[in-house]
Amino acid sequence: GENVEQHPSTLSVQEGDSAVIKCTYSDSASNYFPWYKQELGKRPQLIIDIRSNVGEKKDQRIAVTLNKTAKHFSLHITETQPEDSAVYFCAAAIGANSKLTFGKGITLSVRP
Amino acid sequence: DAGVIQSPRHEVTEMGQEVTLRCKPISGHDYLFWYRQTMMRGLELLIYFNNNVPIDDSGMPEDRFSAKMPNASFSTLKIQPSEPRDSAVYFCASSQDWLVGTEAFFGQGTRLTVV
Numbered sequence: 001g002e003n004v005e006q007h008p009s010t011l012s013v014q015e016g017d018s019a020v021i022k023c024t025y026s027d028s029a030s031n032y033f034p035w036y037k038q039e040l041g042k043r044p045q046l047i048i049d050i051r052s053n054v055g056e057k058k059d060q061r062i063a064v065t066l067n068k069t070a071k072h073f074s075l076h077i078t079e080t081q082p083e084d085s086a087v088y089f090c091a092a093a094i095g096a097n098s099k100l101t102f103g104k105g106i107t108l109s110v111r112p
Numbered sequence: 113d114a115g116v117i118q119s120p121r122h123e124v125t126e127m128g129q130e131v132t133l134r135c136k137p138i139s140g141h142d143y144l145f146w147y148r149q150t151m152m153r154g155l156e157l158l159i160y161f162n163n164n165v166p167i168d169d170s171g172m173p174e175d176r177f178s179a180k181m182p183n184a185s186f187s188t189l190k191i192q193p194s195e196p197r198d199s200a201v202y203f204c205a206s207s208q209d210w211l212v213g214t215e216a217f218f219g220q221g222t223r224l225t226v227v
Contacts, residue, residue: 001170032214043203043218044155089155093214099168100145100216104154 002027004092006103013080014111021106023090024072030092033066033073034100038087047088048075051095080110116219118204124225130192133222136185137206145216146179146189147203155203161187194226 003026013019025033034049050057050064050073057064066073077084087107091100117136125131137144145160159169164181172179176195181187191198201223205216 034215043220045218046215049215095214099157099160101157102147102155 002101004103012109025092032093036089118219128193133189135204141206145205
């Protein structure tokens with residue numbers, strides 16, 4: 001089955017700096033890659049996603065890039081703010097069955 | 113729509129007792145997922161349904177765990193008998209068909225503590 005890994009497990013950045021979170025996946029058939037943000041004590045919520053026919057997608061301060069050859073994708077957050085502090089999960093799915101496999105999450109801390 | 117609704121929000125039970133977690137997916141969503149979240153293992157997929165039919169239960173840890181979806185608007189995850197290592201946050205999520213949109217909407221979760 002699919003295996004999704006995230007590195008590093010924790011990341012601390014200064015407010016205003018950029019943060020990059022990387023994920024790798026194992027199943028070349030995966031074609032849908034979402035990123036979820038989970039604030040403390042709350043549910044995971046989708047922040048951005050990308051499909052395999054696209055190499056990059058942006059939404060204001062966040063962007064996701066996908067390298068299908070290397071089987072990795074990354075989340076980029078620019079001009080980080082304290083409210084960006086949360087756990088971020090990447091996931092991969094084969095669209096036909098919509099089964100999402102999540103990475104273990106990375107805790108991002110933005111220092112004021 | 114009120115989103116995915118889970119109950120109870122918190123459950124504390126004694127080892128050996130039966131625990132039933134409940135989920136109401138978003139109306140019109142074809143897929144329903146049960147996840148378990150722990151610090152050590154992150155978000156683990158336990159089982160998922162498509163149109164009320166279990167598709168993949170390979171993530172169910174043991175026979176003590178069972179899940180049902182008797183209709184499109186209700187699912188249960190049952191643990192019998194419960195053990196302390198089952199303590200975790202259990203999330204239910206639902207999504208539409210791939211062609212429409214694959215975002216998985218999560219419920220608020222049920223925090224289970226087995227003592």
